Amino acid sequence: MALNHLVLPLYQPSSEGNIYRWLKWTRRSLILAIIMAGYGFYLLLGAEQxxxxxxxxxxxxxxxxxxxxxxxxxxxxxxxxxxxxxxxxxxxxxxxxxxxxxxxxxxxxxxxxxxxxxxxxxxxxxxxxxxxxxxxxxxxxxxxxxxxxxxxxxxxxxxxxxxxxxxxxRRELMAASPQEFATQLAKPLGAKTAQREVEQALRDLQLPFDEHRPYALRRLRDRIEANLSG
Known part of the structure; x- marks a missing residue:
């Protein structure tokens, strides 16, 4: 929650790096920061409350x-x-x-x-x-x-x-094919990561890479969003 609603709106990692590694270490850093903040508040209060x-x-x-x-x-x-x-x-x-x-x-x-x-x-x-x-x-x-x-x-x-x-x-569907999803995701995620996410979503839904049906593409969009949100 802290990562999705506090960190990512303020800072997005470079698309050239390994986004999964960045997300993993950012989560670990947030966990450590929250634990230390709780301990600091405990020290501030002492044992009097x-x-x-x-x-x-x-x-x-x-x-x-x-x-x-x-x-x-x-x-x-x-x-x-x-x-x-x-x-x-x-x-x-x-x-x-x-x-x-x-x-x-x-x-x-x-x-x-x-x-x-x-x-x-x-x-x-x-x-x-x-x-x-x-x-x-x-x-x-x-x-x-x-x-x-x-x-x-x-x-x-x-x-x-x-x-x-x-x-x-109903949100307008901006992509007409899975490849267009990958192209649009390439800017924030990088080309390799975007392609991997689209292929993973297609495998999850058992859809072909040349899928063009609007209903199937909406399912693909929702699946990609779910996968990226963790």
Whole structure:
């Protein structure tokens, strides 16, 4: 997930090198980095926090993704700007009300707006959860309502919408033969890797290399995408 959604959108390996070797070592590096990050956070906290507090803080952080998940299914007009704005706002409140007290071992801090002293414990964590989620939803809704949704987002929303009775949009087939798939894939993957991926997909589907039927080519396209995504 980290490789597909964080690394590859920012950096693509050269098509002249061995892409499989690059992917393997990048995955290993990410695994090591995540393990070391977890260990570093453990050292930062020390042994002063119990497991219940850590679980609550992690749970509220995970809740910040809930508005985006629900909007994929039930709110097609939502967009990525709203989601990112809501996520940043919710995470900001979570950091101020839950993470900083946990890391800094703060007994509590004064909130002038409500004239109260907030203390993170078993009886007050729900206040931080409600506040962060409310700010998240508010920012998400406002930005989604007042910013434009791209055609790609609209298409994705229609495909994911619950109880959508419209016929799903069919993506246009840009290649007329397996060789054209290999030609189009040669730029990001390299000629040898692209040819190997197309041949592997053809073997998986038991299709000939001179296949030209549109339905079979769509199956081939989907199979190549599945193979490349791992």
């Amino acid at each position: 119990d497991l219940s507090n850590l679980g609550i803080v992690a749970f509220v952080a995970t809740l910040q993704f809930l508005p985006g998940v629900l909007s994929v299914l039930y709110w097609p007009t939502a967009n990525r700007r709203g989601y990112i704005a809501g996520l940043l706002a919710g995470i900001g409140v979570w950091v101020m009300t839950m993470l900083l007290p946990l890391v800094g071992n703060l007994d509590g801090f004064y909130i002038p707006l409500f004239n109260v002293v907030y203390v993170l414990d078993d009886t007050s964590w729900h206040l931080a959860a409600i506040a962060s989620l409310a700010v998240n939803v508010l920012a998400f809704s406002l930005f989604s309502l007042f910013t434009e949704t791209s055609p790609e987002e609209q298409s994705a929303a229609e495909a994911c919408a619950v109880e959508n009775v419209r016929r799903p949009q």
